[in-house]
Every structure is written in structure tokens, then in C-alpha cells.
Amino acid sequence: MNLQIQVKKPKSMAFILMLGAFIGLFGETALNMALSNIMEQFSIKAATAQWLTTGYLLVLAILVPVSALLMKWFTTRQLVVGGIIISLLGAILAAVSPSFAILLAGRLVQAIGTGLLLPVMTSVLLVIFPIHKRGVVMGLMGLVITLAPALGPTLSGVIISTLGWHYIFWISAVFYVLLSVFALAIIANVSEITKPKIDSLSILLSTIGFGGLIFALATMAEEAFSSAKVWLPLLAGIIALVFFCTRQLKMAQPMVNLRVFKYPMFTLGTVMMFLGILVILSTAILLPLYLKGALLFSAAVAGLLLLPGNAVNVILSPIVGALFDKWGPRLFVILGSIIVVIGNVIFVSVISAATPAWQIIAAFMVLFFGLTMVMMPSQTNALNQLPRELYGDGSAAMNTLNQVAGAAGTAIAISLFTAGQSSFVTDVPDASQGEILAAGVKYAFYFMTGISILGFICSLFVKKPGQVVKEQSAASAVKTTDPVHLQ
Template identity: 60%
Template sequence: MEALINTKYTKLMAFALMLGAFVGLFGETALNMALTDVMSEYEITASTAQWLTTGYLLTMAVLIPVSAFLIKWFSTRQLVTASLSISGIGAVLAALSPNFELLLLGRIVQALGTGIILPLMLSVLMVIFPVHKRGMVMGLMGLVITAAPAIGPTASGVIITTVGWTYIFWISAALYILLLIYSLIVVENVSSVTKPKMDYLSVVYSSIGFGGLVYGLSMYADNAFTSMTVWLPLLIGIIALILFARRQTVLETPLINLAIFKFPMFTIGTLLMFISLFIILSTAILMPLYLKGALFYTAAAAGLILLPGNTLNFIMSPVVGALYNKIGPKFFIVTGFGLITAANIGFLIVLGDSTPVWQVIVLFMIMFIGLPMTTMPSQTNAMNQLPHQLYADGSAAMNTLTQVGGALGTAIAITLFTIGQSAADKSAEFGIAAGTHFAFYFITGIALIGLIASLFVYDSTIKKN
């Protein structure tokens, strides 16, 4: 029987953590709708501007592996306070930035705070709620993970059109301050502070590994693959990740205990989460560019076009959570990836420089019916198979790879967008449509991989003979 930690404000504490993570994950994509404005204001290209999203995700991916140690070094209240404070400082810095470099720095600081609270949220929820209640709780958490980055372009579109893109950060900063005050009242200490020794070489390896992969793929947007700025970071990244994995197997206290990947449903669940966030974040950066640049909609109109899909995401997440314990994970995950794959094939068929907007709306809605059916069940089924002592490691590994999936999705999407756009020799709007269409070939392929992997899912709470 798992140890369950009783808290005075269990639901209020869960709400504080989820809302903190929501605001942080909202920040992942909130600036996507403003990229064309930022590109114009700072006179930069799309491949440079995308670092405002990729850099955010990459910072989280680098920090999250350390979170398993932070959770064992500092109390829950200390980590929540630090997370919200750091994120608030980053938001203010970004709002006041006079140039692209300081804007990027503000984004990175903001991401540091999100990188703390995201794995902390998962670890805490797993110990304050019993197994029979996790379906609904994970459904709400799935709503946070998928809805926050998905709704970013929609909400920011209205903000940009009415008051300007810097208010994306001022609003975030205000929310962080209110959340900090609220959290100081309701958040209790539930983690065991054991202060294990941290292996700093592992941190270096993981940082170089993930950073090299994302940086190399990002450079491919403006350079040939044979260019040293592309293949060298990729090679260094791969070598660093191999060294990281080998080192974890010999350390007495590894940065992340790779024994978690001996649990098959955890491994498959993490892969499916990686793919889901890859699709969410790649779509979130492409659609605003397409709607504004190819179909000539304003930021507010483009945001409203994406609203029906986001609304369905809000509706579906708690529904899936409520039905999870009755139906189990496989039905939801297979059906979800079937819908996601169908939507992406649809985008390949219809996307162009004169596509009727209703087709974009319908396909986006189909995709966001499918996504909440994959994320929450995949994550819950994965974590349920782990023993209690591996929750922190599982949370860190899953969240790291999920954010890496988002960073790679953003980087690859813009790289393919740029390649497809440069191959078009007609009007600017045709080039943007062609670039978006080209990127969806790869996204559709990733969705197909997810569909195939989903067929191997089984309920991890039922022991296999």
C-alpha cells in the first residue's frame, strides 16, 4: 500500500500548483501570436524569433532533471515560493525589454520558475491523492499541460490587438504575484528533505545533450546540414546524452534513476507524452504564422479561429479524467491518436493560401478532441506503474522529455517551415502557406508513430503475468 500524505488544504494546494503551472505553460506559446510583431519591431527572421519559444522550452528541459534533487533538498513551500518569484521577475524583465536580447533573457528567467513548479506539481499530486482519485486529478492536470500552451495563441491574440504584446508579460506578472500570496497560505510541506549529493557532471551532460540537439536542429533552418553550425551541435548533443545515460548507471545517487525505464508502461507513456507535446507546440507556432501571414487575419481573429478547438480541450480533459478509472487508458489513447492523425492528414489535404477558414477550425477541433485523450491517460498510466520512491525520478524524466519534445517540435516546425517557404517562388502568402504545409508532413509522421505506439498500451494497475 502506498504512503498517502494527509494535508489540511489538499484541494486548495492542488489548485495553487496547477494554476502556477498553467501560467508558466501558457507562457510557452503566448508569444507565438506576436512573433510577426516582434520580428518587425526588432528586425529579425522567423528562425531567430522562434528562440523566444524554443529557448523557453529548452531552459525547462535543462532544469527539470535537476528538479528531482531540488525536491529532496528544499521544502515544498520553498520551491513553490522560489518558482513563482523567479517567473514573476522574468515576466517583468520581458515586459520592460528594449531589445530582442533582453526579451529572450526575460523568457529564460521565466522558464526557470516554470521548470521548478511543473515536476513539483506532478510529484506532490501523486502523494496527496490516493490511486482511486488520480483519474480526475490527472484529468485536471492534463488540462493544464495541454490547454495552457494551446490557449496561449488565442488569449494573446486578443491581448495583442487590444493593448499590445508586452501586456502578455504584465498580466502574467500580476498573476504570479497573486498566486504567490495565495500559495503562502495554502501550500504545505509534503516532500522529504534528505539532501542527497548532486552529481554536477550529470547536469553538464544533460544540459549540453538536450541543448545541442535543439540548437543544431534550429540552425538547420538557415544552414545546410553539412554546415558545422548544424551537424557539430547535433553530434555533441548525442555524445553528451550517451555519456549522461552511462553515468546514471554507475552513480550511487543518480541525477535521474534510469531504472524507471524498466517499467514498460512508463516508457511508452513518456514516449506518447513526448509526441503529444511535440504536436501541440509545433502546431501552436505554425498556425498563428499561417493564419496571419497566409490568410491575412488579425491577431485577435486568428486567436478566435483557434478558440473552438481550445474550448473542446477544456471540455474533454475533465471528462476523460472522470471516465478514466471506468474505461482505462488504452481506449482513450488509441482513439485520441487516431483523431490526431486524421486531423493532421486533413491539414495536409487542405492547407493553402486560400483555404476556407472553416476547414482549419474543424480540423483544429478534431485535433484537440484527441489530444486530451492521449496526454492525461498516458501520464497517469505511466506514473501508476512506478513505485512510490521513484515518483520524483519519473516526474523529472517525463517532464524533461516532454519539454524536449515541445522544444524539438518548435525548432523542427520552424526549420521545415523555412525550407518549404524558401522553395516557393510565388507570393509571400503562398510561401507561408507552402512552408506550413511542408512542416505538416513531418508532424503527421510523428502522429502516426504515436498511433502505432498506442496499440501497445495496457492498464499498468493490472499486473501482467
Template identity: 50%
Template structure:
């Protein structure tokens, strides 16, 4: 993307209405990412499918994002801000409507893909627009406000869907989203302005194909591992093909004058450290988001709504922390937030790896809440600091790469956590005397969840080591 023309540089935007339009749309899109997690147990019985199959409602969503988001930096140079905002909302509305009336698992999975196209267009556009309309000294607070939405929406998804499932069918999880999507669309049509310059660079078909096979192959391979096992030919093949495609894609980007994603952003050390910090943190978020509902509902035998309420304080606290960490970032920089954030995550993940069937609900609320305080201290500060180091012309590439790897890490985190949990559960049941006893099944799942949290603990330790090298961009 070229530098904006001088007259656009001087243009004064109505930043607040633009920000509100994106926040409403982003909230509903990200709420949809986890709202279905509480219904997964019900859907296994309703559609007569396995747990490994039902996880595709989450990983299929992430797979679509992983394929679409890399192309977003390129798309933003072909279409105006308004065109992309309206298109993203229309995809979200159509996908949500299909989900609300879905008669089968296949149709529901298709609707998730359509929903994800909407979110995949919206997220990079939102980040890029914020970077263009807000000056550097206000970005921490603004990104903190975005963090409130980005963290709060997926965090309260299980609680609201738990309440819905208590009184209504799973279809209503989607029906309640539709009015908000229409409000966001109307708000955006009125207030969203064109903030980018449309340059229409040459379309490089080979880059798009390599990117799709690369990111898609890796997400598909990891997601299939839970169902087919890590030794499966299809799992190994798709991951290897994905990695080879990504290597070829990367080499091609460096050789092109106008690359699809300008990977030269990785030459900026604070951006690369921020990218890796976000990658690790999002793996922890998405693995926790799928493990805790399963533990609460199957291990502790809580109702969907009760389990949702247990996870609510963490989501609320995380949302409230994001604007605060944004303001602290503007004042003190990233180091004083990111390193302590990882320390808090390590302590809480270690405690979560020791949960049992006798762990009190109060302790689960405390551990989950404090874990998300640590996450909020890492996520937005690391992301903002990384993007701040980039020159203006590389904003679309930086946001595209950061959002792509965020979704890929979410899919990998979910898949690896479920695989570790399933493998440990199977190993536990091999030594059990009565595998049909409900208490034995609960104990086996709890043992699996413990081992899966150790995976998160190792990730957080790696993040802590990296955070020692972060400095203000």
C-alpha cells in the first residue's frame, strides 16, 4: 500500500462514530466465535456425532479465518473501507441466519464458514482503520477499548449461550445475534468513512493459492489430529504440504515488488516479538475456552448456564482490564505489562493443571479470572507495541499477518488441547475397572484437562522468556 495522498493525510475523521461502528460489529462477530462452545455437548447428541467432529464448528470457523485473513491486506488495497465494512456485515448476517435455521450438522458447519468470512474481512479492516485515524499517542487507549470488545465478546459467549440453552434451543444463540448485526450495518452505512487509498495492485494468483494451501493445510492438519490421531497419513501430509506451501509463499513475497503480504514487517524486532506474544497468548485463550466448559459440564456436572456463570467474572474482568492496560501502555510502555502478565498466566495455568473433581467452583472462578487478567496485560500491549514500530505504509501488512497468525494459533491451540485431553482420557480409561460409570468418565475427562493445561503452561513459559526482550517501539 502506498502512502496516503497529502490531502487525505490532512482529512479530519469523525473517529468516535467510526470506532463505535467497528466495535458493535466486532463484538457480535467475536461473540459468535465461542457462543456455540456451551452447546457442543448438546449438539453431539442432537446430530449423533463425535466430540472430534463437533470441534469443527469452532476450528472450521478458525480455518476460514486462517485462509481469508492473509489476503485481507491485499483486499484492503482493492476496495474502499465502506465497501469492505458493508460486505463483512452482509456475510455475517447471511451466515448467522443460515445457522439459526440449520436443520443438520453439515448446514450448521457451512453457516459457520459464511460467518467467518464476515469476521475475516472485518478484523483486519478494524485494526487498519484504527491505526490510520488515531495518532500514536492515543492508540494504546483506543486499542485497549478494542481489547475490551475482542476479549469480552468471546468471554461472555458461553454465559449468554448457557442462559439461552437453559430456556430455549441452540438455534436461539444465532437469532439473538441478528438484530445487533443489523444495527451495526445501519450504523456503519451512516458513519463509516473511506480512510484508505485504493491502489488496485496486480493480483498474484500463485501467492493466493500458496497462502490458502499453506495456512489452510496447517489448520486442517492440526484440527484433524483429534479425530484421526497424530500418526494419520492425512494429518502428517496436510501439515507437511501446508509448511512447504508457506515456505514457498514466503520466498515469493520477498521476491515480489508488490507482495500480497509484505513479510519485511518481520525485520522490525518489536513487531516480531509482539506477533509471537499474541500467537502464544491466543493459543492459551482458545484452548482454555474449550477445556473449561468441558471440565465444568462433564467433570463437575454443572448445567450449561451455571458453567457459563462460572466463566463470566473472568470475561468481565478481562474486558474491564483492557482499557486500563491501554492507558498504562500509553504512559509506561509494554515491558511493565507484558512480563508480569506472562508470570500471572504461568501461575494460574499451573494451578489449573492441578484441578480435580473436588476443586471448588469458587477456586475455578478465581483461577479463570486471574488468568484473564494476565492475558489482558499481554495481548493488546504486545500487539500495539509491535504495530507502532511499523511505518505507515506497512500497517495493512502488519495487521493482516498478526490477525492471520492469531486465528491459526487459535485453531492449533484448540486442536492440540482437545488431542491431549482425548489421549489422556483414553489412557486413563484403559486402567479403569468400570468405564461406563459416570464418575469414572468425569475423572477421566478431568485427568485429560489437567494434561492439556500443562501444554498451556509450557507456552506461557516460552512467552515469559520472549517478553524479557520487549522494549518500547
């Protein structure tokens, strides 16, 4: 059921996959610290600029479901090297962009490469390491998934202040070149090529479904819900997703095997990951706007203020990964979820136009202390319940929803940020720009506090897959010995 595939250099393979995914996920939020610079340079509003993040995530949400199919058509090496080279081309295009449209196009191309790498990383790591080492390995992968988008504003803040935002892409391009060389030499083929029939209708429904949903959420930042630009793509997206899910369940060889959601701990772990990513990406776009716009820090200082929170993530992730193998997921996800709620409550309590920097640092550290305890155990526990033949489908389904969460979180955060500013201006017409911006950010954090409370409720139901099997077996035994049943 959980057989390991032997490769010559599993650690080197893991490093290449994780670094490629890290650069791609770093790209999700790397421009957040530069949004104000880009808005000024290209004369655009925040609602338009946020498409640099939302568009990136939109492409990931559309492409990742298709990746489960691609892994059955192309070798591991082809997908990894192809993903890195496509990412490289996107980074170069964005680096030389003379206009916002070209910059956005470069971002979307780069997202295609990341969309190929992410699901491959998850499924490969699950089969090249034995199950007793999976906690540590998935802890490192969890570090990549949470640290990369969180570290984006920190590193890019320093780059923007010293070199300019274009160098975010030039530096990424250098790493992609090095990775492509090492990938060609080290990446081994571990996927099973079955070349199933390509279902064009499923791809179309998936694209319309996820694309329509995220486009509608992003458009809400500048349009009312009653606008056809919002409700029409939202309705189209929902209808397409209903048809997509129905079709996948009826197909002998579905594009994404939704039967993975019949495993309760996989479903619950995916929901926990979804909520966690939503909080991470919302925070990653709001805090740079707040630190630069309301507290008037430079990009470099604003980025460095977020560094202690990222340091907590770096230090704690491998520790949680190692202890997960001994203690299991339940303790971590419950305690972590409580801490995430506390972190969001602190943000709601302290955000203003005159908040001391140390309070923001402390709140961010608390938030990531909790998120680190939630993310890796939720993901590992979820995938551990699946049989090996469903790893690819499970990772594709989980990664898809993670990208939808990121895009939705970014879009909703900007929409609430805009709504909060408008409401505050109505109540306090003579407020300063800093006060207005702080009010918008605070308004969005109310939403994230609600999301974190929902995550805590979900955490109460987390169990080890083995415990679920035992309980199901016990329930079955009770049922078969029931006198009424025997009659």
C-alpha cells in the first residue's frame, strides 16, 4: 500500500524539488511589497495591481488539477525540467517588462511552471522516502509551502530598496538556470506512465470553474456584487464546478480522482490546509500595504519587520516534523489552531495608524507559530490515509484547493480592505490617509479571525488514519453482533 521507490539520490531530488517549489511560491507574494511602486510606475489602482498576485494564483488553480493527468503522460524528469524552464522564461519576461500588461504576462507564464512543479514535488516525496521518515520530509515541505509566500515580502522588500523590483525576477532567473542544470543530472523518473485518455471537457469545465470563481472574487475589489462582472463569472464558475465534479465521479479514469475525498482525514486535512493558506496569503498582501502605507516604513524595513515571524516558521517546522512521527497530528493542530486565533485577535486589537512596530512583530510571530503547527501535520496526516495509487490524485486535489485558497484569500482581503476604507471614510470624512488605510486592513483581519475560528473547530475532529480504521472496524464489529442485525 505504501511502498517506497528506490532512487540513487533521494535527498538531492528532494532538495531540487523543494527549491524549485520555494522559488515559485516565493513568487506568489514577492511583488506584494512592490505593489505601491508598481502602482505609481504604471499609474494603476490597488484593485488592478493585485492581479499580479491573484492572476498568478489563478493560473495555479487552473493548472494544478491538470497536473494529475500530466503526471500520467510525462516522466518526472520531463515535468520538473519543463516546469523550471517555463518558470525561467516567465521570470525573464517579467524582468524586462516595459508595461503592466507584459509584467502580468510574465507572471502568468512563471505560474505555469510553478503549477507543474508543485504536484510533482508532493507525489515524488511521498514515494522516495519510507513512511517512518515522512514526518521529517513533509515537515520540510510544509516549511516550503508556508515560508515561501510568507518570506516573499521580507526578501523582496530588501531587494526593492537596494536594487529595484525588476531584480526580484532576475535573481529568480539565476536560480532557475542552476536548478535546470542539476535537475537534468539528478531527477529520476518515479511516475508510472499510463497515458490515459485526455478528457477535453473536464479540462474546460475545470478552467471555467476555478477561473470564474477566482475572477469574480478578485473583481469584487472594484465592482459591486450586483455587477455582471462579478455575479456572471461567479455563477458560471459554480455551475462548471458542479458539472466537473459530477463528471469526475462518473468517469473510469477521471482527470482528478475526487474519490480521495471519501477518506475522512484526507478531506479534513485538506480543509485545514485550505484555511491556513487563505490566512497566509491574506496576511502576505495586507501587511506590506499597512506597514508602508499606514506606518510609513520603507520597503526594506517593512520586510525586515516580518522576518522574526518567518524565523519562527523556519525553526519550528523541522521540530514539528520530527515530533509528528512520535506524537501524531492531533495535539499540534488543536494547539496550533488556538494560537492562530490568538494571533488574529491581536492584529484586530492593535492595528491603527500609530501602532508600535513591536506589536506587529509580536502578532506576526504568534500567528506563524500557530500556522506552522497546523500546516504540516494537517497535510501529512491527510496524505498518509491515502493508498499509494492515489498519491498523485490526492496531491493534485490538495494543491488545487491550496491555490484556490491563496487566490481567494488575496482577492477577498483586497475586497474587504477596500470596503473597510470606504466605510471608514463615510464615518470619519476628515481622517488621514494612514488612518483610512489602517482601518481597511483592520476590517480585513476581522474576516481572518473568523476563518481561524473555523479552523479551530475543524481541528477538534483530527485523528490518525490508523485510529479512524480502528474505530470503523469496531463500529462494524458492534453492528454485526447486534441482535437486531443478526435477526
